[in-house]
Amino acid sequence: MMAQPTESEIHIRDFLAANPALDKELGEIEVMTDRYTNEEWAKQIAETQRKVLAEVEERGREGGGGWKYDAPKVASTEFAKTVDHTVLKLDTKEAQIDSLCAEARVENFKSVCVRLPWVQRCISNLKGTDVVVACVVGFHEGTQDTYEKLREARAAVAAGAAELDLVLNYSLLTKHNKPSTPTAASRDSTTDTITAANTAANARPRGGTATTEGPYSVPGSVPDDEEEIPDYSAIYKELASIRALCPAPTVIKLILETSQLTDRQILAAAHLAASANLDFIKTSTGFNGPGATLPHVQLMVTAAEYLSTKTASNGGSPVGGGGRKMEVKASGGIRDLESARRMLEAGATRLGTSSGVWIMQEGRNAVEAEGTRKEARPGMTTRLYTDNSLGEGY
Numbered sequence: 001m002m003a004q005p006t007e008s009e010i011h012i013r014d015f016l017a018a019n020p021a022l023d024k025e026l027g028e029i030e031v032m033t034d035r036y037t038n039e040e041w042a043k044q045i046a047e048t049q050r051k052v053l054a055e056v057e058e059r060g061r062e063g064g065g066g067w068k069y070d071a072p073k074v075a076s077t078e079f080a081k082t083v084d085h086t087v088l089k090l091d092t093k094e095a096q097i098d099s100l101c102a103e104a105r106v107e108n109f110k111s112v113c114v115r116l117p118w119v120q121r122c123i124s125n126l127k128g129t130d131v132v133v134a135c136v137v138g139f140h141e142g143t144q145d146t147y148e149k150l151r152e153a154r155a156a157v158a159a160g161a162a163e164l165d166l167v168l169n170y171s172l173l174t175k176h177n178k179p180s181t182p183t184a185a186s187r188d189s190t191t192d193t194i195t196a197a198n199t200a201a202n203a204r205p206r207g208g209t210a211t212t213e214g215p216y217s218v219p220g221s222v223p224d225d226e227e228e229i230p231d232y233s234a235i236y237k238e239l240a241s242i243r244a245l246c247p248a249p250t251v252i253k254l255i256l257e258t259s260q261l262t263d264r265q266i267l268a269a270a271h272l273a274a275s276a277n278l279d280f281i282k283t284s285t286g287f288n289g290p291g292a293t294l295p296h297v298q299l300m301v302t303a304a305e306y307l308s309t310k311t312a313s314n315g316g317s318p319v320g321g322g323g324r325k326m327e328v329k330a331s332g333g334i335r336d337l338e339s340a341r342r343m344l345e346a347g348a349t350r351l352g353t354s355s356g357v358w359i360m361q362e363g364r365n366a367v368e369a370e371g372t373r374k375e376a377r378p379g380m381t382t383r384l385y386t387d388n389s390l391g392e393g394y
């Protein structure tokens with residue numbers, strides 16, 4: 001029995017049916033073939049997991065370097081250009097789209113991020129500015145058929161979108177996950193990621209012993225239904241097909257939905273995204289579980305750096321991407337200046353948020369308050385001439 005289409009799928013199908021020039025008239029769509037067998041992907045990905053988790057553990061140690069990147073000055077143009085100003089609800093109205101674009105004009109954000117039916121209206125609203133239009137693809141479930149995602153991506157570019165925020169079919173990675181049990185809320189700190197890295201490192205086989213779970217397991221060490229490798233090939237073919245259909249300069253950001261994935265699954269997705277030459281990995285849709293967390297951004301930044309590293313053994317990056325570096329977009333739950341700044345200082349270069357105007361205003365208030373404090377603080381010369389403690393003669 002075929003699954004019933006989601007509201008999002010119906011929304012896009014109806015729009016494409018009403019706008020054939022953005023769809024059928026553009027010709028046939030091709031799906032790429034795979035580069036490796038699933039087993040070969042698994043071997044590559046296990047190496048990425050091992051090296052990145054070890055790097056995360058090392059950076060998280062006292063004196064290990066951590067994650068401290070230069071963020072743009074608050075309220076600056078450079079800061080504004082990290083913001084993808086976002087409205088993605090299905091029931092969005094024209095007035096909301098017009099307001100979104102007007103705010104993006106005033107603040108000079110990097111982009112507005114919308115669903116496909118609103119791309120052309122945004123293009124029209126933003127004429128004469130350098131604010132680009134980003135369109136979500138496969139939003140928000142990610143489980144749409146590859147062909148449907150290809151149609152949506154092609155239509156978005158035909159409508160004028162310069163960037164695509166594509167939702168990973170993360171269900172292919174989580175299919176064999178054990179049922180989750182309720183736990184206390186995780187601290188949004190480096191400690192959580194370090195703990196995960198330590199656990200992974202400790203699970204590594206030593207002295208000929210076999211681990212009980214994870215990519216280091218051997219046949220027979222875990223139940224049969226947990227030994228199956230995720231369908232990495234299907235994920236790669238989808239990503240590579242969309243990249244081939246929408247080549248540079250179209251920017252493609254892969255939404256991982258990190259709240260639904262383990263650290264190892266996040267790294268598997270990052271590896272496949274880099275292999276398909278995508279431009280960004282992005283944390284969340286904002287519609288499924290918690291949004292961006294600091295540990296996840298730190299993990300993704302470390303992965304992006306590793307996956308662009310030149311290695312002597314293969315003459316290029318570990319995934320054969322020629323040393324091209326992906327960037328990281330933090331999205332979901334970023335509603336104030338402090339959380340935005342923390343994500344940028346952890347290495348993210350783009351922020352997905354519907355609170356961009358408020359964040360910029362907070363930044364201006366902070367700059368103004370700092371200026372006021374500096375003006376109110378007397379300098380050395382002033383103190384000498386106004387200090388009467390030495391007597392009237394001085």
